[in-house]
Amino acid sequence: MTDEIPPAPTPPFRTERLILRDFREDDFDDVHAYAVDPEVVRYMDWGPNTPEVTRQYLSLALQQQAERPSQVLNLAIEHAAERRVIGSIRLEVKDPANRTADIGYSIHRPYWRQGLVAEGARRLLEVAFRDMGLHRVFATCDARNRGSWRVMEKIGMRREGLLRKANRRRDGWQDTLLYAVLAEEWG
Ligand SMILES: CC(C)(COP(=O)(O)OP(=O)(O)OC[C@H]1O[C@@H](n2cnc3c(N)ncnc32)[C@H](O)[C@@H]1OP(=O)(O)O)[C@@H](O)C(=O)NCCC(=O)NCCS
Numbered sequence: 606m607t608d609e610i611p612p613a614p615t616p617p618f619r620t621e622r623l624i625l626r627d628f629r630e631d632d633f634d635d636v637h638a639y640a641v642d643p644e645v646v647r648y649m650d651w652g653p654n655t656p657e658v659t660r661q662y663l664s665l666a667l668q669q670q671a672e673r674p675s676q677v678l679n680l681a682i683e684h685a686a687e688r689r690v691i692g693s694i695r696l697e698v699k700d701p702a703n704r705t706a707d708i709g710y711s712i713h714r715p716y717w718r719q720g721l722v723a724e725g726a727r728r729l730l731e732v733a734f735r736d737m738g739l740h741r742v743f744a745t746c747d748a749r750n751r752g753s754w755r756v757m758e759k760i761g762m763r764r765e766g767l768l769r770k771a772n773r774r775r776d777g778w779q780d781t782l783l784y785a786v787l788a789e790e791w792g
Contacts, residue, residue: 612674614736624683628666635690639713648747691716696729704740723759743785757784
């Protein structure tokens with residue numbers, strides 16, 4: 606039961622306000638602007654970045670995107686009108702036998718609460734289900750990260766559970782929420 610999953614299509618992917626595209630070396634300043642913000646990384650397992658860490662992150666992303674075809678999309682979120690990178694979004698096949706991927710995202714604080722991440726994430730679900738024929742896409746977040754789980758709900762994911770003290774954060778063991786959407790529910 607391990608039929609091949611088609612590789613991810615080649616970016617960029619457009620939405621109304623965004624371009625989801627490969628990172629470029631000259632994105633450093635834009636990426637570092639959000640990666641250094643303690644508010645942005647509050648519930649993340651990385652950051653706030655030093656310039657060196659952002660440089661390493663960017664060079665890893667450039668290396669990964671050169672390795673196509675791939676079942677990992679780690680993309681810059683470019684604001685189409687402002688022509689700058691405001692965040693990142695990732696779709697990664699985690700369990701090929703079960704055609705399952707996860708999704709993750711973050712954007713720069715001035716762009717919060719405008720529905721931008723949900724807009725980008727919906728586009729990646731289209732890639733996941735329509736182009737890659739996946740069966741299930743899940744996402745997890747710190748249970749305190751309301752913005753993140755609201756995005757999951759807005760893109761049609763359902764809450765499947767609360768994993769008790771499943772992640773060790775900067776401030777100790779914390780609960781993690783698990784959300785997912787199935788191909789048959791999507792669209
Ligand atoms: C969490 C995050 C991705 C939300 O993205 P966004 O584009 O602001 O999301 P939306 O505008 O679609 O808002 C989603 C909902 O969350 C709410 N929300 C957004 N940011 C919030 C915050 N900081 N605190 C509480 N609620 C928040 C919005 O009001 C909205 O709620 P509503 O639908 O009930 O009105 C973004 O704030 C972010 O990048 N945060 C830092 C990185 C991060 O935590 N990433 C997720 C890791 S799992």
